[in-house]
Amino acid sequence: MARIGYARVSTTDQDLDIQLSRLKAEGCDIIRSEKMSGASREGREELATVIEFLRPGDELVVTRLDRLGRDTRDVLNLIHECERRAAFVTVLDPHVSTRGEMGHLVLTVLGMVAQMERRFIKERQREGIERAKATGVYTGGKRRINRQTVHELHAKGQTPTAIATALRCSRMQVYRILASA
Numbered sequence: 001m002a003r004i005g006y007a008r009v010s011t012t013d014q015d016l017d018i019q020l021s022r023l024k025a026e027g028c029d030i031i032r033s034e035k036m037s038g039a040s041r042e043g044r045e046e047l048a049t050v051i052e053f054l055r056p057g058d059e060l061v062v063t064r065l066d067r068l069g070r071d072t073r074d075v076l077n078l079i080h081e082c083e084r085r086a087a088f089v090t091v092l093d094p095h096v097s098t099r100g101e102m103g104h105l106v107l108t109v110l111g112m113v114a115q116m117e118r119r120f121i122k123e124r125q126r127e128g129i130e131r132a133k134a135t136g137v138y139t140g141g142k143r144r145i146n147r148q149t150v151h152e153l154h155a156k157g158q159t160p161t162a163i164a165t166a167l168r169c170s171r172m173q174v175y176r177i178l179a180s181a
Contacts, residue, residue, distance in 0.1 A: 001057040001058055001059065002029045002030060002055070002058045002059070003026065003027055003028045003029055003030075003058075003059045003061055004028060004029065004030045004031070004032070004050055004053065004054065004058060004059065004060055004061065005020075005023030005024075005026070005028030005030065005031035005032070005061045005062070006023075006031070006032055006033070006046070006047060006050050006060060006061070006062050006067065006068070007019035007020055007023060007031065007032075007033035007034075007062075007063065007067060008033065008034055008035070008036060008038060008044070008046075008047070008067045008068075009035050010035070010036070010037050010038060011035065012035050014035065016033050016035070018063075019033070019063045019067065020033060022063050022092060023061060023063065026061055026092060028061055030053075032046040032047075032049060032050050033046060034046040034047070038066060038067070038068070038069045038070045038071075038118075039069075039070055039071065039118065040069070040071060040074060041069065041074050041078075043168060047068075047078075051078065051081050051082065051085075054082060054085045054087040055085065055086075055087070056085065056086035056087065057086065057087070058085075058087040058088070059087065059088045059089070059090055059097075060082055060087060060088070060089045060090070061090045061092065062089075062090075062091055062092070063091075063092050063093055064091060064092070064093050065091045065096075065107065065110040065111060065114055066114040066117065068089075069111075069114070070114045070115055070117070070118035071111075071114075071115055071118070072108070072111040072112050072114070072115045075107070075111035075114065076107075076108065076111060079098055079104075079107060082098070083098065089107070091107065091110070094106075094110075096110070144169070145167055145169050145173055145177065146167075147177050149167065150163055150167070150174055150177045150178065151177070151178070151181060153166065154174075154178055160174040160175055160178065
């Protein structure tokens with residue numbers, strides 16, 4: 001039986017050290033981490049690797065439930081996948097595990113709270129942007145995709161789907177960039 005830790009932060013400028021230290025202190029044999037949004041499972045390759053690696057009796061350990069995800073359905077699906085592999089999920093803060101029936105109930109409620117928190121974050125962000133626009137401070141978000149690269153790949157005959165996969169973005173972003181030219 002292995003204890004496998006998973007740590008996640010949303011952006012590249014955030015630090016994983018506290019989560020990694022806590023998972024090591026809890027005796028996790030293996031720890032995987034990534035810097036990706038928890039809004040969905042898309043693109044979270046380390047999490048997919050952890051789930052795939054789980055064997056019967058293994059335990060997936062996270063410091064907080066929102067490290068698994070901020071969408072209740074995604075979190076419950078992850079827990080279900082772990083259980084199909086006869087593995088357990090343990091959240092350290094607050095300490096809850098799927099080893100018991102009460103743990104399922106608590107994790108479901110915590111998943112709903114994480115999703116609600118995500119909605120609050122987006123609402124506060126939207127309000128802040130509106131205030132910044134009203135005062136003339138808002139300049140828009142920083143571009144995460146190199147537009148020139150998109151155009152070069154498209155000129156070489158790559159499809160928007162292939163470009164999106166190569167640049168780890170959505171096809172819609174590729175279509176928008178191509179349409180704006």
